Amino acid sequence: MESTLIEKSIQGDVSSFEKLIVQYNRYVYNIAYRMMGNEEDAKDMSQEALIKAYKAIGHFKMESGFSTWLYRIVINTCKDELRKRKEQVLSLDEAIADNASLQDIISDDKANPILIYEQVELKATLNDALNKLSDDNKSVVILKDLMGYSYEEIGEILQIPIGTVRSRLNRSRTSLKSILKIQLAEQ
Template sequence: MESLLIEKSVQGDVASFEKLIVKYNRYVYNIAFRMMGNEEDAKDMSQETLIKAFKAIGQFKMEANFSTWLYRITINVCKDEIRKRKETVLSYDATLNNDEGSLKDIIQDEHANPILIYEKLELKEAIEEALNKLSEDSKSVVVLKDLLGYSYEEIGEILQIPIGTVRSRLNRSRGALKNILQVQLSDD
């Protein structure tokens, strides 16, 4: 079914392309959210990804997975935007209201200790701030592996790099992230 939709999309059938991407919208948004750090930018980057994908669908080669191709476009769109801005500003609201649970959900938990809630939110903010201090390449690999759970092979396909490079980049990125967090947390 998917290959038929891809073929029709390559021929310029907009309805087929729309059906094709429905399956991937949430994944594209999640990658964009993790890369950009806030809901509004994630929506914009998701939209930009779909526009670029539609314009480039004629160049899609059937030997690759459509999802891998689409996720690569998402990462590249986000990297381009980050480069344009030089700095991404996190939205506190987006930090508290994402797929991992909203502040409202945490507070409604009767067993939650207010001190633990505060500490958890502080740590989450520190991690997001530290992620934004990494280079785009480092952030991409950490987001894809540690936050979105992709395999080394999938990350290699998405970023178009060898698995060995994925592993070494992830190792260096995690080390850099740890150092940034240690500095941030020692300053508090």
């Protein structure tokens, strides 16, 4: 089913391509949303990525899964855009150093809250926290914890070795945790 749709799409049939991507659209949009951090950009980026996929589908080799290939394009599109903008996407270290808010945090009584007791506020800040991760770290977390992919699949999507997936995930989660703590303390 999928392979016939792919073949037709290669020949340029738009409606086949649309049928092909209809089940992935939502995930594409959500990956883009988490990567970019806002709905407007998410829409632009996911559409751009899908158009790229349409143009490049002739290069798609059947040996990898279509979704894997598609998500790779989405993530790369978002990363390119983020790089292009040279917007200060704060990584964890910068976030702490730049804001110079550590002193404020420490002087505060609520310093170093234990996350588990702060359930309500957390969810609200999670998205902000994600945005403070570096692009590479963010994409790993998105694929693993939001989309539920396995280490192998993530390695294939991002084209990195599994060891790197593992270490990036380690780093990202720890960073995320620290960012959340700081955000909570700031509130």
